[in-house]
Amino acid sequence: MSAAAITKEMRDESHGRYVARIAGIDAEGEITFTHRGPNIISADHTGIPEALTGKASPRHCSISC
Numbered sequence: 001m002s003a004a005a006i007t008k009e010m011r012d013e014s015h016g017r018y019v020a021r022i023a024g025i026d027a028e029g030e031i032t033f034t035h036r037g038p039n040i041i042s043a044d045h046t047g048i049p050e051a052l053t054g055k056a057s058p059r060h061c062s063i064s065c
Contacts, residue, residue: 004029020052027051 003022010016013035020029029048033041 025051
């Protein structure tokens with residue numbers, strides 16, 4: 001399994017996404033989110049393209065938040 005680098009990208013104060021990328025693969029997975037209030041975050045959308053399916057496991061991810 002490959003290592004996935006996960007980064008956090010903010011669109012504005014309340015909206016953003018976590019993006020997973022694997023070196024050498026021209027695709028990215030994502031989960032978008034919205035801060036709804038103190039200590040409340042909702043996941044709005046998830047997407048993993050076929051090119052990333054089965055390529056990494058959670059224990060191989062490095063998170064940069």
